[in-house]
Amino acid sequence: MKKVFLSLFSLSASALLYSQDSLNVDFLKIEETSVSIQSNRVPLLLRETGYNTTIITQSDIKKIPGQTINDVLAYAIGIDLRQRGIGGVQADIGIQGSGFDQVLILVNGVRVTDAQTGHNSLNLPIPLEAIDHIEVMKGANARRYGLNAMAGVINIITNTLQKNQVLVNVFSGSNFEKNRNNEFYSNQGARIFASISNKSNTISSWFSSGIDQSNGYRHNSDYLTYRNIGEINFSLFKGKAKLNLLGGVVNNKFGANGFYAAPGDSNSTETVNTSLGNIKLTGLSSKLGINYYVGLGSRMNYDHYIYR
DSSP states (O other), X not given: OEXXXXXXXXXXXXXXXXXXXXXXXXXXXXHTTTOEEBOSSOOEEHHHHOOEEEEEEHHHHHHSXXXXXXXXXXXXXXXXXXXXXXXXXXXXXXXXXXOGGGEEEEETTEEOSOSSSSTTTTOOOOOGGGEEEEEEEESOOHHHHOTTOSSEEEEEEEOOOOSOEEEEEEEEXXXXXXXXXXXXXXEEEEEEEEEEEOTTSSEEEEEEEEEEEEOXXXXXXXXXXXXXXXXXXXXXXXXXXXXXXXXXXXXXXXEOTTSSSTTTTTTOEEEEEEEEEEEEEEEEETTTTEEEEEEEEEEEEEEEEEOO
């Protein structure tokens, strides 16, 4: 049984990012020593970063037949998604052959990687409807992002939805194979997603709540998952600053057949509960002429595995 709490605070004067795709190749050959990356930690020359960035947009996500972030990342080139169960109950992620503790997971630029092992970093309640895009940065980024970014960084950027809407998603399916109780293996779930914004769009928010349930696809592979999350965005000082508040919880209980000690763990079970919260302030100071970023994040994870 373990319980982990992680907090992060960072402040930067500027965050200016160049990509190789947006710069002229001939220019890079001549002036590469003068082009630098001004990150929120360590300035680096462009040739020293080794950036290999893939952007998964909202339009890309809509084309993918999946219900969770795990399903989306499984289609990204260079990512090794090692799922132990269905329905997004548990998955470890590696980039170009790395271990899962060498990949840093961010939400809106704030760290949410599991502080102890990185094992449950993808246990996130964020619905696909709320994602604007996902940045996948392959290669060593530890100098810029710190611990766990040795193989790459995955940054999930949520959407600032400035409209009023309510979306309801209900799904069910089966492989029409029967279990030991002569019941069809099946899964079903329901989610509600709502976004609200005032007339001036200075305040916008979205909320999501859902349940996924299944009796599995083989012995002791059933699961029951509750996901709840919300985000509020404030536009301050006539649009010169933005305040983002995000918080959510995941309650996940599932059978762990073959997860850690096959074949002896065929009747084992596991419960993983995760809560996270982010506060982020970004803006531009016209008097000082700098971009500023202040972020505070917390993550608590409870993992209870029972070996039978």
